[in-house]
Amino acid sequence: MDILKITKENFAAAVQNAERPILLDFWAPWCVYCRRIAPALDKIAEEYASKLTVAKLNIDDAPELAEQFGVQTIPTLLLFQKGAHGEGIIAPESKAKIEEWLSQQGLEK
Amino acid sequence: MKQYDIAIIGGGPAGYSAALYCARAGFTTAVLEQLAPGGQMSTTNEIDNYPGFDDTVDGFDLAEKMQRGAERFGAVTEIADVTSVQLAGDTKLLKTSEGDFEARAVIIATGAAPRELGVAHEKELRGRGVTYCATCDGRMYKDKTVVVVGGGNTAAADALFLAKLCKKVYLVHRRDSLRATRLYIDALQKMKNVEFIWNSQVAEFLYDAKVQGVVVKNVQTGETRRIEAEGIFVAVGRVPNTAMFQGQLELDDAGYIVADESTRTSLPGVYAVGDVRTKVLRQIVTAAADGAVASHYIEEYLA
Numbered sequence: 464m465d466i467l468k469i470t471k472e473n474f475a476a477a478v479q480n481a482e483r484p485i486l487l488d489f490w491a492p493w494c495v496y497c498r499r500i501a502p503a504l505d506k507i508a509e510e511y512a513s514k515l516t517v518a519k520l521n522i523d524d525a526p527e528l529a530e531q532f533g534v535q536t537i538p539t540l541l542l543f544q545k546g547a548h549g550e551g552i553i554a555p556e557s558k559a560k561i562e563e564w565l566s567q568q569g570l571e572k
Numbered sequence: 573m574k575q576y577d578i579a580i581i582g583g584g585p586a587g588y589s590a591a592l593y594c595a596r597a598g599f600t601t602a603v604l605e606q607l608a609p610g611g612q613m614s615t616t617n618e619i620d621n622y623p624g625f626d627d628t629v630d631g632f633d634l635a636e637k638m639q640r641g642a643e644r645f646g647a648v649t650e651i652a653d654v655t656s657v658q659l660a661g662d663t664k665l666l667k668t669s670e671g672d673f674e675a676r677a678v679i680i681a682t683g684a685a686p687r688e689l690g691v692a693h694e695k696e697l698r699g700r701g702v703t704y705c706a707t708c709d710g711r712m713y714k715d716k717t718v719v720v721v722g723g724g725n726t727a728a729a730d731a732l733f734l735a736k737l738c739k740k741v742y743l744v745h746r747r748d749s750l751r752a753t754r755l756y757i758d759a760l761q762k763m764k765n766v767e768f769i770w771n772s773q774v775a776e777f778l779y780d781a782k783v784q785g786v787v788v789k790n791v792q793t794g795e796t797r798r799i800e801a802e803g804i805f806v807a808v809g810r811v812p813n814t815a816m817f818q819g820q821l822e823l824d825d826a827g828y829i830v831a832d833e834s835t836r837t838s839l840p841g842v843y844a845v846g847d848v849r850t851k852v853l854r855q856i857v858t859a860a861a862d863g864a865v866a867s868h869y870i871e872e873y874l875a
Contacts, residue, residue, distance in 0.1 A: 491711075493711055494708065495614065495615045495616070495617060495631070495632060495705075495707060495708050496615055496705065496708045498608070498614070498632050499607055499608040499610070499614055499615070499632070500607060500608065501608070502607070502608045502651065503607055503608065503651055506651055533781075535699060535700055535701065535712070535782055536698075536699040536700070536703065536709060536712065537712075539699070553698065553699035554699065555607075556606065556607065557606035557607050557653045557669075558606065558607060558651045558652075558653070558669070559606065559652075559653035559669035560653075562669070
């Protein structure tokens with residue numbers, strides 16, 4: 464499943480009003496750790512394809528959205544379900560940690 | 573149950589070098605990596621001390637090259653978190669987030685991670701102003717005031733990197749001089765926005781929703797001082813990732829796996845490579861060398 468690109472323009476439609484759960488990754492091209500989690504997110508997009516959509520937001524293009532969600536460090540992941548999000552996860556150290564976090568919010572593979 | 577001749581725990585330069593040599597030697601080889609290749613190396617933008625790159629090389633790019641280089645000869649990468657191991661005996665068992673693995677030999681390449689200061693509320697402030705990687709998070713603090721804690725090469729390099737970006741950098745160190753190499757010290761002393769705070773430790777974090785600063789305490793006089801800063805960069809050394817091996821392998825006092833240049837550990841068929849091993853110099857090039865050496869001794873062991 465492809466990773467969805469989120470911008471200021473499509474945020475409301477693609478994230479806040481989405482039917483499916485959205486795993487949103489706040490990242491930036493200069494963030495070295497963000498690149499590290501990319502392979503794990505690709506794998507999660509594939510393994511959870513029937514359950515959720517993985518999306519990425521480049522905070523350099525939309526600093527106001529990062530501000531709005533209190534994102535101080537990247538990568539920060541937030542899971543949006545029916546427009547609302549729970550506690551995020553910051554710079555997860557493993558794919559397993561991301562899966563554990565998803566599971567705590569009721570999403571299993 | 574997945575079965576391989578050789579299971580390698582950790583996909584940094586030591587792990588992928590070992591994978592390359594083992595795969596080329598004809599063994600079925602899996603690298604179990606919890607996130608992405610490269611380990612500590614992959615959070616460094618510029619690597620100038622790994623031979624073969626006449627300009628510079630990005631750590632993440634180099635990691636991907638090492639991964640592809642090993643996979644070209646048949647090594648397999650599994651994005652799996654190893655949760656427990658049984659290393660004694662002829663067949664080694666690894667339990668992971670992606671199921672169980674069996675191997676005839678195990679190479680441990682789990683590396684090391686930044687050491688925490690041990691100051692109250694440190695964990696919860698991580699990501700809210702407390703960070704362990706200047707090259708990762710430095711740009712978030714452009715034109716702001718930051719504190720770097722530590723006195724070694726990492727702290728000095730971080731302070732230098734941040735001094736070019738930030739309004740002001742305080743360097744807090746518990747001794748009265750840096751342990752860093754001359755190169756860094758000279759460069760730092762030329763920066764006008766760097767203030768050294770000697771003989772001092774962080775006693776307390778000041779914060780509301782995010783970090784507002786620190787209280788530092790002079791270890792000789794006991795005097796305290798408040799420093800307002802938005803970012804606290806901790807660079808006080810590293811700890812090896814060996815908790816999982818305690819009780820099975822001989823570790824030294826600092827937690828590193830005891831193994832000499834042969835990379836052989838206290839158990840037959842178990843090898844330790846890279847930063848996780850007791851060694852004098854922890855560098856990418858010495859990590860990569862360990863991988864090759866481990867493969868040599870494994871060939872002997874499995875023969």
